[in-house]
Amino acid sequence: MCLAIPALIKFIEDKEADAEIGGISRRISLWLTPEAKVGDYVLVHTGYAISTLDQEEAEETLNFLREIAGMDEEEG
């Protein structure tokens, strides 16, 4: 039930935003993530953004996993 999926913020209007989730646009609430900006990815849980996703951290994790797997960064 704590399912949350990444969504890309396209347009912000007050405390709400239009966000793209897997190609589909949905109205979400930014009540809990007032810092979110257009172009940010957020985790959406029951219509609310609950966390702004950190792209640098994601890349670092993937690089770490690629290193363990013995893959070149370019491959990923």
Add this chain to the structure above:
Amino acid sequence: MKFITEFRRSELAEGIISQIHRKSKTPARFMEFCGGHTVTIFRYGIRQVLPKTIDMVSGPGCPVCVTANADLDKAIALAQIPDVIITTFGDMLKVPGSHFSLQEVKADGADVRMVYSTMDALNLAERNPAKSVVFLGIGFETTAPTIAASILQAEEEGIRNYYVLSMHKLCPPVIRAILDSGEVKLHGLICPGHVSAIIGSHPWEFIARDYGIPCVVAGFEPTDVLQCVDMLVAQIENGESNVEIAYRRGVRPEGNQQALKCMEQVFEPCPAQWRGMGEVPDSGLKLRKEYQHFDAELAFDIDPGPTHEPRGCICGDILRGVKTPLDCTLFGKACTPEYPIGPCMVSSEGTCSAYYLYGEGFEG
């Protein structure tokens, strides 16, 4: 999809699986607290690819499953009051209460509606001023701030026919209760990723410090869970017990301060009844005095009558990690996803549902 498919690549998974096999020497039992992790582990066959040294056990992290029958009966009694519209997340509809499920009272004429978000429930309240719209507040720290936000929004917009039946549960207190019971010996905890997106990683520190159990916060893609297992194994082999985050793209050590502020403004901790665990101190949330006019329990006269548990159902033992669905005589026979008897078979994140859908134990 960005942030999803990259974390499902089999080459990355293979690398980390080999590393876990190389590192793991000491037998260890890890609990995944969260039902979302249970689903990832079963869907991607993670138990099967781990070395024999690692034993995985599912925990109580399914809000629908841990909702006590007494609370469910209150929700069903509310649904039977005239001019009340019950709004709820879908998983709750089929859970059998002492006498009926919400789905059954709906078939009998009660106005019960499945919603995706509290935003939908608020809209419904605005469109139906002559009715009372009650939202069933089920969920952990991930969900509670969204319910708090809906109450703050209702207050701001003057919506007076919106109510919440607060049955929220808090995760760290119940982990403490499980560890204090001594029923299950754990050597590592896979901490819930989206609960931690809200509360951060600090609230898990007492587990590492007081119980000597390594804790790692994990995301929900297969490489997230594998990375978490690898980090737990590393701590065990190094004789350490720390709190770490394997889901750094979504979780910060301090959590989401705005969400915590909303939650604390609207709710305060209270004792809560958990299915299978009884009352756990400070593990629930009730509305603060300033917001009590939104409390469905105070606004309506609810009399659910005496509570009964389904005969033969061992969901309580499964939620504590003491038994598995394979120990249940009803599992897969009298109790199936189509005709569930216990909540762990109803919820898509329930342990029984995961065992049933992904065939755990059936292959002999």
